[in-house]
Amino acid sequence: MQTVFLVLLLVAAVVGANAIYARFSLVPVAFLQIAAGLLLALTPFYRHFELEPEVFLFAIISVLMFNDGQNTSMRKLSHQIRTTLSLAVVLAIVTILIVGTVTHLIMPQFSLALALALGAIITPTDAVAVSSITTKVSVPKDVMTTLENESLFNDASGIVAFNLAIAALVTGKFSVVSGIGNFLYVFVGGIFVGAILGYIIVAVRIMLINMRVDTPSVIVPYTLLTPFVVYLLAEAVGVSGILAVVATGLIHGLQQERLRLTTSRLQIVMSTTWSIIASILNGIVFVLLGVSLPGVISHLQQRDTSSVAILVGVGVLLYLIMTLVRFLWIQLGFARIRAWTNREKALNSLVAALSGVHGTITLAMAFSLPLTLGNHAFTYRNDIIFVAAVVILVSLLVPTILLPLFLPKQVDKVAEEDIAQAKAEMVTDAIHMLNARYGDTPNASQTIMILEGQRAVDGRPKKARLAELFVKAYDCEEQTIHQMVASGELTPDLADRYLQIAEKTQLQNQRSFWQRLLLFFRFVVLGRWSMSKQARLRRKRMQALRRRGITREQALAKNKAIWSEIRNTEQKPYAAVVKMLNDSYTQDNQQEVIIVRRAYDERHRRLSGTRDFQQAQNELLIEAFQWEYNFIQAQLATKKYNHELGNALYEQISTDQLVFLQSINAD
Known part of the structure; x- marks a missing residue:
């Protein structure tokens, strides 16, 4: 030892x-x-x-x-x-x-x-x-x-x-x-x-x-x-x-x-x-x-x-x-x-x-x-x-x-500034192609956010700016839900249930390191006690339902129906948040927007439970990578980029594509 x-x-x-x-x-x-x-x-x-x-x-x-x-x-x-x-x-x-x-x-x-x-x-x-x-x-x-x-x-x-x-x-x-x-x-x-x-x-x-x-x-x-x-x-x-x-x-x-x-x-x-x-x-x-x-x-x-x-x-x-x-x-x-x-x-x-x-x-x-x-x-x-x-x-x-x-100083064949500039041009061209072909759809927006991650970004995300974006996203969802209640698309009870989920998304992603550490401690140390407490509450709830003549199967069916309604409800608020984030996007808040978007995309994927959404997004991203390859070939043909710069960009795309394909297999 x-x-x-x-x-x-x-x-x-x-x-x-x-x-x-x-x-x-x-x-x-x-x-x-x-x-x-x-x-x-x-x-x-x-x-x-x-x-x-x-x-x-x-x-x-x-x-x-x-x-x-x-x-x-x-x-x-x-x-x-x-x-x-x-x-x-x-x-x-x-x-x-x-x-x-x-x-x-x-x-x-x-x-x-x-x-x-x-x-x-x-x-x-x-x-x-x-x-x-x-x-x-x-x-x-x-x-x-x-x-x-x-x-x-x-x-x-x-x-x-x-x-x-x-x-x-x-x-x-x-x-x-x-x-x-x-x-x-x-x-x-x-x-x-x-x-x-x-x-x-x-x-x-x-x-x-x-x-x-x-x-x-x-x-x-x-x-x-x-x-x-x-x-x-x-x-x-x-x-x-x-x-x-x-x-x-x-x-x-x-x-x-x-x-x-x-x-x-x-x-x-x-x-x-x-x-x-x-x-x-x-x-x-x-x-x-x-x-x-x-x-x-x-x-x-x-x-x-x-x-x-x-x-x-x-x-x-x-x-x-x-x-x-x-x-x-x-x-x-x-x-x-x-x-x-x-x-x-x-x-x-x-x-x-x-x-x-x-x-x-x-x-x-x-x-x-x-x-x-x-x-x-x-x-x-x-x-x-x-x-x-x-x-x-x-x-x-x-x-x-x-x-x-x-001896002369070591000079890189391709300067970091040139690579960063070329990456920005490459990603911008792919984004323009996406917008031209598929418009401002949720799938295209998500693909754009992933492509933005290829740009060279310095520094760490600003906590204040990140918190502000999460608040704006929640306000956007809340406003959309109230409009749906006013138009009769939602019942007030279902709206309250949904807003609880929306508020949970906001709070979970704004916790500090110490808050997350406290949650981990509570999960590990107090987990058994908490699980036994929840089991007792579930037993009491089932006993109350039986006294009212409701069986366990009926309660489960009702709960499943509620979650189905929440999934259907989530489509409009999610689209509204995506639009708000796209409209808010600038070079200064790029990291923060990507983090907020990732949190809402993950929630959307969990709630929707459909593979069509993920499959469509995967196909779009693979197509976007091909557009990036085509863009580099065009720049090399016109001699705007030299071969060293082109090879550096090819390597970047290949690595990003490999990581992406591995994440698909993991899912």
Whole structure:
């Protein structure tokens, strides 16, 4: 139970940091997540927090690497395979050797095996971390693609090298030939096992699709379990579990066209689910960094007050060495990124070097260090974790400061203002078509109200304006009912019954949050007592009817007749309210009118109990969506809208239409 609570706190910290970033995006989200972790570290729950290294790799890293793999373009990867392998394998090994040697020279207390383990930890780059700090600048497309492809495989290179270094550290022995052979077995074997398992898993999923067993409740959990299964099986045969899940993810990406032969609903659910999970897991990594830092610093200070300053210097020095090595490697042509001029080549080399951000996998391997060596506490474990944390922080901070100095600002292909304006034009055109063909009928009016919801609306509805509209709607109903009584269409008794329903509609929709909370309390806590009280009243009422010679069946028939009369009565007041709301509609009160209209439409649907009304409205709305498509096609044909704006509007309509169709099925 305590573990579940700690995990929930981590997720809450990620959500809080993401919420702050959504409102204030000047600071990269990774820094906010680290800050959230530092706050958690102040709580007693995380004072002696220890993360199981195997759990970290299995539960977090495997999922993230699988997601990266399935979102990788195989076409781009195949075009850049030589550059990717040069950076992810050759450069990774060279960097590990250089960093390990330098560390061993400046810190002799670190054995060569331990220094190489540190090099393996801080070498892998993280494309997701790069994305989090480059949202404000426009990174060259080829550079970003190269970084994404590199991060898929250099993680595995780092992990394999790390495992070899730890094995040498534990046993005190290392053979170059054996090490290379083990590296190739673990590296190539991981890809091979992952590819085989990937094809099997995809084949089963396609079989489920062909059998029409492709509901989200089956396919989404099936896909979410994939990285865990692949990781465990690969580790069981002694190959890289991380590379195996990457290979399986790549197979999923390669088979996307076949996997898309399913419902649009499933595709949207799947895409959204993976996006949310990847975001949360990446955030948890940085929150854990913030949680762990205070404890690590405290242990270092207890041993030696100068240790922290020395290790900070070591971390900064190693980052500078790795950045310089990356720059020279690309600039000297060992890894090629397309460039037309020498200046562009130098810029690409510098951007790629500075964008070698370290994050998820670096922290994962640091936490994976064994707690003990030879039945004794691992003396330098906290030192290595701290150096890794310094490298992560510096690698995040440096590009955040430097990249905006020589890269242009990120410019959206379509401005939000243009999309909002185009939406307004699109909706207005559809509304004009509705009015021209169907006039001011209740069905058309309701469809118009739904279409209005597509417009971009800022802010929350005004309570005073909303209350005023509900009062006007009730007054409109009351006036209509009095006119019907005056003309002899209604009896005073039926009019009173109806006005009670109208007043209830007004009061129910104007309750504040606290009033609704009180109602909920009364329903939950006092519900049984209230139901028993109502049962007693019903029994007394039935006893009184029996004394008057009226049977239960006669009473029910009379009650049914009354409700039938109320349904017939409701038609005119409802139409009057619809007309009043349409006449009152402005751009300023759009939200309030839609809310009031929705309340009265829901009541009308409950009272009428007919499917014809809903069916007619559904048909009108589908027709309106088609008019919107036609409007966009016309604007694209006349080149009033560019293709990016047209695609954004198409996506908006498709999403709205899918949500609407799902609501029909739910009804």
